[in-house]
Amino acid sequence: MSDEIDHDLYHRLCDDRSPEAQSEFCEQYIPLLNADRRWIVPGVRDEHMITDAVLRAVLTFVEHPERYDPTKLKIMDYLRMSAKGDLRNLMARERKHSSRRAPLDAVDLQRSVGNEPQEPASLPAGVSQDLLLRRLRERFPDPRDQRAVRLILDGAKKNEEFARIYNLGDLPLAEQRVIVKRHKDRLKKAMKRMGIRFRDGG
């Protein structure tokens, strides 16, 4: 890929009149960066996390192209550096998260029965965390619901965490509690339909 092409697309990213340039850039650079393994922190083998770092780096680049100085670095060099930083942040977040929760221990996953399709036997215990999270994202397209589901899976109990997600901060506490309960009941009901069983019976 020549620098001429890089710079043409870069200038379109910065141009308010080209809203499709972001998408073009993603389609061009996400596969390139994902295939390039030079930037990956040694010892990291979590492919999901590596791809997440790639995607976050490219999304942030197209959202803030002004942060990149084309006179200093080539775009791919900048993206590698950015992805490496994102990967380190994701690793730090995961470590912090793991230290204050038992991952997915709030739930048991029931194996499907009867004529329902079975997951490949290669998946540990029938269902991987990756698969579970993917299914939950598909089932709950609203990003606020996705964040609330993660909190439920983490065993979070505090009302204010859920209230913040649903932007209920301006309401009286009693009303917040009622609305949060409705949301949690709705999400848990849908999760139970997916085969997720809560150990506390809730």
Added chain:
Amino acid sequence: MTADETERLMARAAMLAEERPFFVAAALAIYRALRQIDNAALAAELGCTEIGLSRLALCRRPDGDGAMFRTQVERIARHAGCRAESLANVLRAASAVEKMQAATPSALLAARDRISEEPAGYETPIEPDAPAGVKDAPL
């Protein structure tokens, strides 16, 4: 890298972009939640393929209104291979929901709860002529 692999990456990028209001993806997520439809139904409504939907989701969300908005919607629609008119309607609906949420979050939630308490459950699309809703697949 295969075309399938690129499509998978684009779909995942589109999913991550839903949390960033900068992208069309954020508006599509709001609209999907409003209509209780999945990506396949949304793609059908916009008249594009699922990869077209990922391309669409990763565009910058047009702002404002009038001629500038129309021009940008047309450019995005051409890029993603979808119907510009349908896209404009989806973007306007998402903006309206955001404005309502900012103004009266409890009223919107109450309306949403009423929908979820319908006898058929909230799995059913709101409008009778909408594409089939998302059914839960067992894990």
